[in-house]
Amino acid sequence: MSQTIVILGVFVADTAYRAERQPKMGETILGRSFALGPGGKGSNQSVAAAMAGGDVHFITRLGCDPFADMARATWARAGVTPEVTEDAESYTGAAYIFIEDATGNNAIIISPGAAGRISVSDVEARAELIGNAAVFVTQLEQPMAAAHRALEIARAGGAKTILNPAPAAAIAPEMLALCDYVTPNESEAEGITGLPVTSIAEAKAAAGKLLSQGVGAAIITLGENGALYHDGQQTVHVPVFSAGPVVETTGAGDAFNGGFAAALARGADPIAAVRFGCATAAISVTRPGTAPSMPTLAEVEALLARAPAALS
Ligand code: RIB
Numbered sequence: 001m002s003q004t005i006v007i008l009g010v011f012v013a014d015t016a017y018r019a020e021r022q023p024k025m026g027e028t029i030l031g032r033s034f035a036l037g038p039g040g041k042g043s044n045q046s047v048a049a050a051m052a053g054g055d056v057h058f059i060t061r062l063g064c065d066p067f068a069d070m071a072r073a074t075w076a077r078a079g080v081t082p083e084v085t086e087d088a089e090s091y092t093g094a095a096y097i098f099i100e101d102a103t104g105n106n107a108i109i110i111s112p113g114a115a116g117r118i119s120v121s122d123v124e125a126r127a128e129l130i131g132n133a134a135v136f137v138t139q140l141e142q143p144m145a146a147a148h149r150a151l152e153i154a155r156a157g158g159a160k161t162i163l164n165p166a167p168a169a170a171i172a173p174e175m176l177a178l179c180d181y182v183t184p185n186e187s188e189a190e191g192i193t194g195l196p197v198t199s200i201a202e203a204k205a206a207a208g209k210l211l212s213q214g215v216g217a218a219i220i221t222l223g224e225n226g227a228l229y230h231d232g233q234q235t236v237h238v239p240v241f242s243a244g245p246v247v248e249t250t251g252a253g254d255a256f257n258g259g260f261a262a263a264l265a266r267g268a269d270p271i272a273a274v275r276f277g278c279a280t281a282a283i284s285v286t287r288p289g290t291a292p293s294m295p296t297l298a299e300v301e302a303l304l305a306r307a308p309a310a311l312s
């Protein structure tokens with residue numbers, strides 16, 4: 001049986017500025033540090049899933065420029081198979097990432113460049129790959145129409161489908177109905193459902209609304225409170241794992257999604273896969289950067305072995 005994971009999404013170069021606070025309009029402030037590295041939610045999730053032992057194919061678009069070289073080198077190191085449409089008429093995108101020095105929390109602006117031009121034709125050209133996948137994952141940084149078409153192909157082929165609805169956007173009910181798993185964080189869950197998500201009880205209510213909109217199961221990631229899984233039959237809260245001091249939370253959601261997909265593709269049940277995703281994220285936040293912070297399979301397994309199987 002196929003264990004292939006196919007991910008559709010965006011690569012961008014992350015330009016990360018660490019500072020005490022964000023500047024106000026018209027103001028210049030001194031930052032504490034700067035780092036340039038590989039990012040983009042789809043690419044980060046691909047790296048996380050491959051580092052966690054998955055056989056990962058990543059569908060995207062790149063320009064023909066030094067950031068595209070960075071993308072290819074990143075995937076080669078992690079063992080991700082690229083499925084790239086080269087787009088000489090555009091550029092490989094970038095993200096501005098503000099990291100608050102005291103907390104490691106972030107705010108992001110992303111300009112996807114070439115990946116913002118991923119089309120339905122790009123997806124249909126990989127229909128066989130998507131249709132034969134064990135697990136298909138996408139997010140919302142590339143055009144919605146491409147994500148929707150890929151979910152249709154994946155569902156028709158029998159793949160388990162995961163939509164990480166980031167950044168938050170209005171999603172057509174027909175598209176939600178194609179998703180076995182939807183994985184928003186608190187603010188994305190609020191954006192999609194219109195319900196507040198400030199507690200585990202509220203997360204459960206928002207998850208219930210997502211189910212009423214046709215998704216198979218909702219997994220709401222809750223930052224330092226772990227994640228809530230709800231599929232209509234079972235509701236399980238997986239508390240956060242402690243893997244060390246938090247350095248940077250950027251990419252934690254990508255670590256979760258990549259780890260979750262890798263575990264599902266290996267045949268784990270969804271709750272075990274959520275635990276695996278949470279452990280992947282817990283390690284990633286102890287390191288700087290996004291793709292470079294993703295742990296190996298051995299590191300995640302070691303953390304899971306040390307952690308009690310606390311579920312509530
Ligand atoms: O989820 C983190 C990612 O979001 C960053 O790597 C940035 O590129 C944006 O896409």
